[in-house]
Amino acid sequence: MTLPEVIRAAPPPVHPEDLAERQDVIAAALAMLREGLVVGMVGNVSRRLGGRILITPSRTPYVSMGPEDLVLVDLEGRRISGAAEPSIELPLHLAVYRSHPEAAAVIHTHSPKATAWSFLGEPLLPETEENRYYGVGPVRTDPPAPAGSAALAEAAKSMGDSLAVLLGGHGVLATGATLEGALDVARVVERQAEIAWLLRNSAS
Numbered sequence: 115m116t117l118p119e120v121i122r123a124a125p126p127p128v129h130p131e132d133l134a135e136r137q138d139v140i141a142a143a144l145a146m147l148r149e150g151l152v153v154g155m156v157g158n159v160s161r162r163l164g165g166r167i168l169i170t171p172s173r174t175p176y177v178s179m180g181p182e183d184l185v186l187v188d189l190e191g192r193r194i195s196g197a198a199e200p201s202i203e204l205p206l207h208l209a210v211y212r213s214h215p216e217a218a219a220v221i222h223t224h225s226p227k228a229t230a231w232s233f234l235g236e237p238l239l240p241e242t243e244e245n246r247y248y249g250v251g252p253v254r255t256d257p258p259a260p261a262g263s264a265a266l267a268e269a270a271k272s273m274g275d276s277l278a279v280l281l282g283g284h285g286v287l288a289t290g291a292t293l294e295g296a297l298d299v300a301r302v303v304e305r306q307a308e309i310a311w312l313l314r315n316s317a318s
């Protein structure tokens with residue numbers, strides 16, 4: 115096959131209608147990885163597209179993830195498109211969208227300092243300037259529940275008006291009115307946990 119034939123044979127872009135949104139989800143996942151909020155293929159990212167949710171797939175490394183790897187589901191979790199399985203934490207994401215109509219994106223990380231704090235079972239205190247600046251609100255810690263379980267999805271309800279909650283012995287659940295906003299919330303919670311640990315260690 116000559117080069118022009120190869121070019122003509124190239125498949126058309128998949129999902130051109132929401133390609134930019136898909137690229138945004140991948141960019142957020144890569145930022146999460148680059149900043150040490152997760153490792154490898156752990157954690158997950160989703161964003162709302164009208165009445166549908168675009169979410170990262172299960173067990174796919176972020177560094178090799180393409181737009182076509184993302185999974186599109188409805189608010190009941192029924193798959194609309196995407197060959198891969200959606201993230202195991204899809205019920206957790208859906209619970210946030212159902213209980214927070216203003217939520218445009220959800221990010222779940224295992225960032226180390228916040229995750230360490232989640233093992234204490236305590237609210238994340240004190241509130242920091244960043245917490246106030248970004249309007250995150252009180253960050254509670256939910257009781258431990260298995261990954262992917264309906265019990266874990268209950269964490270969405272305990273967020274209340276806050277933009278984040280700690281999942282007991284597990285990690286961080288963050289949301290926002292934009293995808294970048296949700297990523298900022300995840301960053302703010304990790305920074306807040308770092309400060310909380312500094313204070314806790316200085317007191318001992």
Ligand SMILES: [Zn+2]
Nearest residue numbers: 157261284285
């Ligand atoms: Zn997790």
